[in-house]
Amino acid sequence: MSHPQLQESTGIPIKTKNKSTTPWVSFYKKLAKNKAALAGAIVVLIFTILAILAPLIAPYDPTAMDMSKRLAPPSADHWFGNDDKGRDILSRILYGSRISLTVGILSTILGAVVGVILGIVSGYYGKWVDSLIMRICDVLLAFPGILLALAIVSILGPSTTNVIIAVAFFAVPTFARIVRGSTLSVKKLEYVDAIRAVGASDFRIIFKHILPNITSPIIVQSTLYIASAIITASALSFLGLGTQPPTPEWGTMLAQGRSFMAQAPHISLFPGLIILVVVVGFNLFGDGLRDALDPKTKR
Amino acid sequence: MxxxxxxxxxxxxxxxxxxxxxxxxxxxxxxxxxxxxxxxxxxxxxxxxxxxxxxxxxxxxxxxxxxxxxxxxxxxxxxxxxxxxxxxxxxxxxxxxISMIFQEPMTSLNPTLTCGEQIAESLRIHQKLNRKEARVKAIEMLKLVGIPSPEKRVKQYPFELSGGMRQRVMIAIALACNxxxxxxxxxxxxxxxxxxxxxxxxxxxxxxxxxxxxxxxxxxxxxxxxxxxxxxxxxxxxxxxxxxxxxxxxxxxxxxxxxxxxxxxxxxxxxxxxxxxxxxxxxxxxxxxxxxxxxxxxxxxxxxxxxxxxxxxxxxxxxxxxxxxxxxxxxxxxxxxxxxx
The missing domain is CATH 3.40.50.300 (P-loop containing nucleotide triphosphate hydrolases)
Incomplete structure (x- = not known):
């Protein structure tokens, strides 16, 4: 019995991997395996934390002007430099992240909720309801997103709230389409018939039995849509139709730096870079989610 | 005729x-x-x-x-x-x-709900039982269809059960309201x-x-x-x-x-x-x-x-x-x- 291997094989039961992993654990494992997705997730996480903690970690007041530091390049005191009114760009970016992320997330949630309801109703009931909703979506999708958003903001007037509404409006047909397709495929599954045979109402079937089974495409689409919502919101602000100065917003900051591109490129460079990083982060994360939630890529 | x-x-x-x-x-x-x-x-x-x-x-x-x-x-x-x-x-x-048992136990259960919730469903719809009562009855039903340790099974999802077990769950669902x-x-x-x-x-x-x-x-x-x-x-x-x-x-x-x-x-x-x-x-x-x-x-x-x-x-x-x-x-x-x- 001195042989350690023998001892192991006779005495102690061999440690086996816990096979009955919960869906969450296997989901996380798959996501972690995808390095790009992990990087995206980290970027998203970091910016979320920065946005929440902005008032605590921002070194300066984002709206405090200091004309002596006008157009000053990055330095030890001001890492990202100062803008044309001498405001600290780093602080403005940190505060701006609150607006950009809020706009991105809120407009996506708003658009997703409306789009999911329309899509699920469309897919579940079919017939003329489906035709009506889908034709409206087709019309909306025929417009370039930014143009539609521009039109809405011009009607409602420029403000952060209206940007959220405009961007959400454009999200509706995208979500409606995806959800309709998923509803159509889930509706045909036998368990929906089985639940109908139990006497469940349409409302119960839709929200308790179909919706939970189509959450993965909705989550994936939401993550990807946040990225484009941030871009659209920034673009609207860049055009002067979004968040109004002096409130710091990435798009507005880009626009303000435009006139000083030759003398002080850092004013536009940093907000532009941040937009890039955040958008790529959300996209990578979204792609990773899609792979991780796709049952076909399991194991 | x-x-x-x-x-x-x-x-x-x-x-x-x-x-x-x-x-x-x-x-x-x-x-x-x-x-x-x-x-x-x-x-x-x-x-x-x-x-x-x-x-x-x-x-x-x-x-x-x-x-x-x-x-x-x-x-x-x-x-x-x-x-x-x-x-x-x-x-x-x-x-x-009138209840129905379907052919394919692998696809006739909702993958996102536990077996207990699915048995409870018809009880909640027809007998207007609350969550707790329905759960007790669900465990009873699982026992009736011969599933061992029903208290544990009631919390499991369909993918954790074998085909035969799932068909038993389907029978439990069908017979829940007698x-x-x-x-x-x-x-x-x-x-x-x-x-x-x-x-x-x-x-x-x-x-x-x-x-x-x-x-x-x-x-x-x-x-x-x-x-x-x-x-x-x-x-x-x-x-x-x-x-x-x-x-x-x-x-x-x-x-x-x-x-x-x-x-x-x-x-x-x-x-x-x-x-x-x-x-x-x-x-x-x-x-x-x-x-x-x-x-x-x-x-x-x-x-x-x-x-x-x-x-x-x-x-x-x-x-x-x-x-x-x-x-x-x-x-x-x-x-x-x-x-x-």
Missing amino acids: TISNQENILEVRNLCTSFFTDEGEVKAVDGVDFSIEKGKTIGIVGESGSGKSITSLSIMRLVQEPAGKVVDGEIVFKGENLLTKTKKEMRDIRGNK PELLIADEPTTALDVTIQAQILELIKKLQEELGTSLMIITHDLGVVAEMCDRVAVMYCGKVVEYADVKTIFTDPKHPYTIGLLNSVPRHDLKVEGELSVIKGSVPSPFELPSGCRFVTRCPHAREICHRELPALETKEDGNQVRCWIHTDQWEKQAEAVSTHE
Whole structure:
């Protein structure tokens, strides 16, 4: 019995991997395996934390002007430099992240909720309801997103709230389409018939039995849509139709730096870079989610 | 054709269900009659596409509209015609008075809800139980269908259970509200042979305990022999033979029934050579023969079979068969055509 291997094989039961992993654990494992997705997730996480903690970690007041530091390049005191009114760009970016992320997330949630309801109703009931909703979506999708958003903001007037509404409006047909397709495929599954045979109402079937089974495409689409919502919101602000100065917003900051591109490129460079990083982060994360939630890529 | 009977829990009369496709109307169920006595079991037997599943879906009023539609007939459940019921009234009947077990236990359960929640569902809908009461009853039901450690299973998701277990859960769901009629659509087709026997035994045991009437849809004659009191053999949307189970096995009348029985391997009879088969295949629903539907595959077919569809004739013993052989016409034919069979 001195042989350690023998001892192991006779005495102690061999440690086996816990096979009955919960869906969450296997989901996380798959996501972690995808390095790009992990990087995206980290970027998203970091910016979320920065946005929440902005008032605590921002070194300066984002709206405090200091004309002596006008157009000053990055330095030890001001890492990202100062803008044309001498405001600290780093602080403005940190505060701006609150607006950009809020706009991105809120407009996506708003658009997703409306789009999911329309899509699920469309897919579940079919017939003329489906035709009506889908034709409206087709019309909306025929417009370039930014143009539609521009039109809405011009009607409602420029403000952060209206940007959220405009961007959400454009999200509706995208979500409606995806959800309709998923509803159509889930509706045909036998368990929906089985639940109908139990006497469940349409409302119960839709929200308790179909919706939970189509959450993965909705989550994936939401993550990807946040990225484009941030871009659209920034673009609207860049055009002067979004968040109004002096409130710091990435798009507005880009626009303000435009006139000083030759003398002080850092004013536009940093907000532009941040937009890039955040958008790529959300996209990578979204792609990773899609792979991780796709049952076909399991194991 | 069926005489109205107080004891009958369900009477299906002249049921016609059609599907409307681009190529035309498909009469999936075409004038089907049968009835189920209280506490008894009826078997609906037939090949794929014979309309047996559509019959059951028609009874539940679950045929997918607008593609499919019950176009004619009556489905009388406890004296009331189900076809005239509103959607709301039908919902109150489904899962409560009439329940259904589906063929495929792997896909008939919602993957995102625990087994307990799914059993609780019908209890919450029909008996308005709260979450806690429904859960207690769900555990009770799991115990009833013979699932070990039900307190643990009630919290598990369908993917954590085996096929046999899932079918037991399906049975628990179907029987939760103690229905008066249980429709089992090929309840054992997707299961292992050993599990099949267990599930059938379970259904039979529960039927006796709860006094449920049972309608079994199957293509397995073994299941019929074990479970049923009466059998309706379907072919191309029509009942070709309707008889008590003993007669079906000892004295089958319709050539199709005879063919089906001959194609089942028997261990008690030593038959030399190969197992017999019914030649040919089910005709396309768009090109049904104008006479008897079985004429293309029938070894005894005569001229009249090609020309005219035989009626479902009732014999002295109350059994019914749809075949010219068992009519006076057949003899006349034999005399007219001086050929031997």
